[in-house]
Amino acid sequence: MKSLKKNNIIIGVDGGGTKTEAIVADADLNILNRGLSGPANLRNVDTLTAVENISRAVDLAMESISGVPQSVVIGLPAIKEEFSSGVADFKKELFKKGIFRRVSRNNVHIVSDQEIAFRSGTDGNDGILVISGTGAVVRGWRSKKDIKVSGWGYFADEGSAFWVGIKAYQAITRAFDGRAKNTDITRNAKKIFMFKNAIELNRIVYNDFKKVIPELSIAVDNSAKNGDSVAIEILKEGAGELALGVNLVIDKLNFKKQFPVVMVGGMFKSVIFKKEFQRLVKDKNAIFVLPNDTPAIGALKIAKKK
Template sequence: MDELVLGVDGGGSKTRALVADASGKVLGSGAAESSNYQSVGFGPATDALRLAIDRALQAAGVASARPFAAACFGLAGVDRPGEGELFEQWIAAQGLARLAVVVNDAELVLAGGTPAGSGIALICGTGSIAYGRAPDGRTARAGGWGHLLGDEGSGYDIGVQALRLAARTADGRADAADLLHAVLAGWQLDHPSQLIGYCYRPEMTRAEIAGLARQVIALAEQGDVHARLILERAADELGRVVAAVMRQLT
């Protein structure tokens, strides 16, 4: 069997794995739930990684490629010294690859979008982060603080803003009836009183809240002023994140 390589993009909402041959031709892909260990924990994160990899191998028609010749894991939540070591140890214990690299998922975006290797990558998914590299090799980042400290402009942030405005509307403190209806419809709820129980149930995830961004975007495209304001605020915040990286690199 020819040697294969593995690429994994592990985000806050989903994990995707690609199996390719040495020329870079993609042979199979697989997906699973979030592998951001800061959100779901290390065990569930590695379970998602394993599932996505196994599905990619199955799609490629390969029973097993372990060890891969090389593997790159771009993982959300892994962006500070020492945070990737747990995953490096797990990869080694699994015998997944002879050569493995673990980086933040923003580095994948930068590598894919800037062939020269320099520029700024912005991720706006469940969370938000910007990562940049100057032509001289210097790197910088901004954002990526998680939902309690930051993630401004992210899908989760948009979802939370929509929920808060929906709650105020249900109280009569705001007038965003269309947004309230969109939120309820997105979660298949019949009445605003159901929002509390639904939002605070133990199995609620940040990815599910981030999914409300779809309703906000759809409503904004229809011209709803409240939805547009939420998205404009998110865009402003993302612009500030990118600008912060630019200042660090200039």
């Protein structure tokens, strides 16, 4: 059993829409253990489920470690914007569970998922986070300013995998009925979803659109790599939408020196998308960062400073 001084242990938690990850480290950010559990996004699950999953991930991470953590930082989506009235309830339930019964309440901090994602890519306080996963959001911090753009959910979130997927779906159906030229996206989408024609694709899409639509973005990237002009156009338009948000936040924050632009989410795995995005964010002070670490590491970094 690893044994550490009580005040040497810190914990970072990323409570996401599909999973929760907790990481335990010492004060020098040496990782001691990790724990995984189910979703903790309050948009997807209720408070008790979120608390249960956070507690389980933390207890798993602490399983072979003695002592009580000195600082716990939990990153959660939307809690401050949409569920602020429920934070007290959330904490009340949390402090009934597992290790949290023994942690000083002042040492547990709930922050936004965007803050921990940002910190996973940088050690500084100022800069910009741009997420383009299933959803998209841009957030910037400078001194006391804190600005958020986009992040309105799947009917907006321009430049997200969902948005790219909708464009792909429309391109496929338009090509199918003759309103637009053929696209290689159809062929690549068939490889993923095994449909024979657009009517079958339709059944698949409307059966589970939250899962199927974002996955179409993979077909778009594969087709763009093959030189398909429709796919390339979609990726460039999406990158342009993200860059619009980032450039707006840069203008509002008026950075005087170099600052990080931390890029998080699956869309940045597309080289065409990423390059176009970086081309359109013209600020010469912008330093692009693709974090190697998970957001839970960002939570740990914040925990160290608390």
